[in-house]
Amino acid sequence: MTQKVDAIVIGGGVMGASILYNLASKGLKNCVLLERDTLGSGSTGRSSGLIRMHYSTRVNAELSWKSFPYFLHFDELIGQQKPQFIKTGFIAIAGPDSKEGLMKNVSIQKEVGIDTEIIDLKQANEVAPGFNFNDDEVFAWEPQSGHGDPSGTAMAYAKQAEQLGAKIVLKSPAEQIELRKNKVFAVHTEKETYETEIAILATGPWSSQFLSKLDIELPLTATRHEVFLIKRQGNQLQNHPSGADMTNMTYFRPEGNDMTLVGNGNREHVANPDQYNPKPSMDYLEDVWLRLSKRIPSITEGQYFTGYAGLYTSTPDTHPIVDKIDGFDGLYICTGFSGHGFKLAPAVGICMSELIIDGKVDFVDINPLKADRFSKGKQNQISYEFRVIG
Numbered sequence: 001m002t003q004k005v006d007a008i009v010i011g012g013g014v015m016g017a018s019i020l021y022n023l024a025s026k027g028l029k030n031c032v033l034l035e036r037d038t039l040g041s042g043s044t045g046r047s048s049g050l051i052r053m054h055y056s057t058r059v060n061a062e063l064s065w066k067s068f069p070y071f072l073h074f075d076e077l078i079g080q081q082k083p084q085f086i087k088t089g090f091i092a093i094a095g096p097d098s099k100e101g102l103m104k105n106v107s108i109q110k111e112v113g114i115d116t117e118i119i120d121l122k123q124a125n126e127v128a129p130g131f132n133f134n135d136d137e138v139f140a141w142e143p144q145s146g147h148g149d150p151s152g153t154a155m156a157y158a159k160q161a162e163q164l165g166a167k168i169v170l171k172s173p174a175e176q177i178e179l180r181k182n183k184v185f186a187v188h189t190e191k192e193t194y195e196t197e198i199a200i201l202a203t204g205p206w207s208s209q210f211l212s213k214l215d216i217e218l219p220l221t222a223t224r225h226e227v228f229l230i231k232r233q234g235n236q237l238q239n240h241p242s243g244a245d246m247t248n249m250t251y252f253r254p255e256g257n258d259m260t261l262v263g264n265g266n267r268e269h270v271a272n273p274d275q276y277n278p279k280p281s282m283d284y285l286e287d288v289w290l291r292l293s294k295r296i297p298s299i300t301e302g303q304y305f306t307g308y309a310g311l312y313t314s315t316p317d318t319h320p321i322v323d324k325i326d327g328f329d330g331l332y333i334c335t336g337f338s339g340h341g342f343k344l345a346p347a348v349g350i351c352m353s354e355l356i357i358d359g360k361v362d363f364v365d366i367n368p369l370k371a372d373r374f375s376k377g378k379q380n381q382i383s384y385e386f387r388v389i390g
C-alpha cells in the first residue's frame, strides 16, 4: 500500500519521539514514526537517565540546560503526565590533571546560565557525606540535577505526538529510502510505501548500517557500555548525589533509596547492534566496583543487584550529528549522542523541527553538530577526558 505523508521519522528512541512531537506541535501533523521493534528498545531503554549540565562545549551545555525545564515541567510544556524526575544534585570531581578543564567547563556553563558552582573540599563533604575526597581534587556542583525516565519520556512524547495527529508504527523497520534526483521520494517498509519529501534518521546505533544503504559514510560507531546496580548497606550510607569521577573514571547515581547505579563510559567496545551481548561481565564488575569504592568506601559492603549493557552511538568527538545531509534534499540525521542523548532530547527535538520546517535553527546554535565537521577537520574539542560521564 502507498500513502502520502508530510515526514517520516525513522527510529522510536527518545530522539525520534521528541522530533515527532515537535514536528506535530509546529504544524507538521501528518507524520509517521517507524520503529523496527518497540519504543525505547534501543539505547533509550538502557540509558542511566542522568540529567546534568556539566559539559565541556557550549553546544552540549546549552542543549542540556534548555532541555532541563521539560524534565521539570513536562506536563505543562508538552501536555502529558510528567515522566519521573528525581533531583539528587550532581558533583563532577577532577584531579590535578583535569583541574583546568573542569574550571573551564564551569565558566562555559555559567555563560549559558547553568546553576553550577565550584565548591571546596568542605562543601564537597557536606553535599556528599561518606565520600572519600583528596586534598588536591576540585569539584563542580549542580544542585538541581538528577535523573529521569528515558523510556517514559519517549513514550510521553510519542503519546502527545499521536494526540496531535502523528502516527506511530511499531515492528516496522524502514528498509529503504527511495531517492529521485537526490531528493527524498519515499520510505519503504516490508508492507508499506510512504511517499514523502522528508525523512529523518534517528536510528541510534543502527545509523551506519542504514546510511550504508544510501552510500553515505559518516563516522558513527555502535559501542557497548555496561552499567550495574549495587544494593547498599543502608546504615552505612543513607543516600548520595549523582556524580562523575574523573580520578577513578566512574559515573554514578542513586537508584531508589538503597541502591547505586555505576558505569564507566570509556570502556568502549565496537559492537554490532543486532548481535551484541546485553549481559554484564565479571571483569567489568570487579574493575568498576573497585574504582567506585575508592570514592565511596562503604560500597564494598554492598551486594551486586543487577547489571546490563547497552549501546552508545559514538562519533570521534563524542558530539552528535544533527543536520541535513548535504546533497540529498529532504534527508536529515539526528544521532551519535554517545552517553548523553537522553538529557538533550527535548532541545534537540525543537532544533530538528526548526531545521526541517523553517530551514534554520534559532533555539540553540547547533552549527558545531554539522555532519561535515569531520571531513573539514572542524571537530569539537573536549577539554578533558569526558567519556566517563553518562
Ligand SMILES: Cc1cc2nc3c(=O)[nH]c(=O)nc-3n(C[C@H](O)[C@H](O)[C@H](O)COP(=O)(O)OP(=O)(O)OC[C@H]3O[C@@H](n4cnc5c(N)ncnc54)[C@H](O)[C@@H]3O)c2cc1C
Residues within 6 Å of the ligand: 010, 011, 012, 013, 014, 015, 016, 034, 035, 036, 037, 038, 039, 040, 041, 042, 043, 044, 045, 046, 047, 048, 049, 050, 051, 150, 172, 173, 174, 175, 202, 203, 204, 205, 206, 210, 225, 226, 227, 309, 310, 311, 312, 334, 335, 336, 337, 338, 339, 340, 341, 342, 343, 344, 390
Ligand atoms: C548504558 C547507557 C547509559 C546511558 N546513560 C545516559 C545518561 O545517564 N544520560 C543521558 O543523557 N544519556 C545516556 N545514555 C545515552 C542515551 O541513552 C542515548 O544517547 C539516547 O537514548 C539515544 O536516543 P536515540 O533515540 O538517538 O537512539 P535509540 O534509543 O537507540 O533509538 C533508535 C531507535 O531506532 C530504531 N531503528 C533502528 N533502525 C531502524 C529502522 N531501519 N527502522 C525503524 N526503526 C529503526 C531502533 O530500534 C531504536 O529504537 C546512555 C546510553 C547507554 C547505552
